[in-house]
Each structure stands twice: as structure tokens, then as C-alpha cells.
Amino acid sequence: MNTPPVRPPPKEPASRGYHHGDLREALLSAAEALLSTEAGQAPGGALAAFSLRDxxxxxxxxxxxxxHHFANRDELLAAVAARAFEHLGAAMQAGAAAVASPREQLLAIAEAYVRFARASPARFRLMFGPLLATRAQHPALDQAAGASFAVLLGAAERLDARFALPLALTGWSLAHGLSHLLLDQAFAGLPVELPEPELLVRQLSELVLAGR
Incomplete structure (x- = not known):
């Protein structure tokens, strides 16, 4: 009489993160989803209401x-910030690649910067929050932040190699400051009607370039 083969018991289904085959990616995506909540988008909220357990x-x-991938919360947040800098750098690079002249490239980069900040306010606040001061402790974050600035500096060098650094820093300060003012709704209630954000940053950037 033939004995039927013994089959091993069915395995328990893997948790959702492991099922994807990339736990690290699943954790980063989960962190970004939490940051996109109302609490995460508030100034300081991304850090105040965030835990590895969440x-x-x-x-x-x-x-x-x-x-398995992050020793603590700061390491995870640094990885999220690094990926955000990569996305910002790619957006600025795409904007610059779409136009020919270095002047137009700088304007396109400024527009891309403000567009990114408005589309991803929580990630934007995280990128330039307290973690940035400790970027030397997070090599991936340090590299990604530097690479995004290199996109801006490269366009400034193509326009005027002699004053590339102050030109790039001025443009960055303008786009960054305007982004924060827009996110904080600082212009609400002004007795004048402002243009759309991307047009506004272009107009302000053109003023800077005209007076350089």
C-alpha cells in the first residue's frame, strides 16, 4: 500500500513589508506617508510626532x-531626507535640461525648487530641519544635499564663472526663503494680489539676475 507523501505545513504569510522583498524601501515609503499627514506637515510636527513604532x-x-536597517529614528529620517534631496536635485536638473541658456536654467531651477517645496511640504521641512546640521553623521544625506546644490552651482558657473558661488547662494536663499513664506502662508492678508508662486519666484529671480 502506497503511503501518501507528507506535506510540510503551510508557511505563515510574511508581513507586508517583507512580502515586498525590500524592507528598507517599505519603511521609507511608510515614513513618507506618515510625514504627509496633517501633523507631519506642521512646522516641527514631522519630528515631534514620529516614532519607529509608528x-x-x-x-x-x-x-x-x-x-534591521536603522539604528534609531534619526537614521530613518536622514534616509528619508536623503531621498528627498535626490528628488529635488532630479527636479532641478530636469528643469535646467529643458532650456538652453544658463540664465533660463537658473530661472527654471528656482521654479522647480519652489514647486517641490509646495508639493512636498513635510519632506521639505524635514530636509532643512535639525538633521541637516548633523549631515556629516549621515553620509547619504550629506552626499544627496551636496549633489542637489551642485545642480544650482553648475548653472551659475555656466552663466558667470567669476561669481558663480555668490550667484548660486543668492538664488538658493531667494527660492528657499520664498518657499518657506509660501508654506507658512505669510503672504495671506496682504493688500495686494500676488502672482502664482512659480511666476513670483521667476520675477524675483529675474530682478536678481538683472542687477548682478
């Missing part, structure tokens, strides 16, 4: 799972 729950993995 990220694990969002990703559908065990509370211990994040520690």
Missing part, C-alpha cells in the same frame, strides 16, 4: 523590523 505599524511589519 513607521513599523504603517509598513505592516513588526515593531523590531525597522532596526
Amino acid at each position: 513607521v513599523a505599524r504603517q509598513a505592516g511589519v513588526s515593531h523590531a523590523a525597522p532596526y
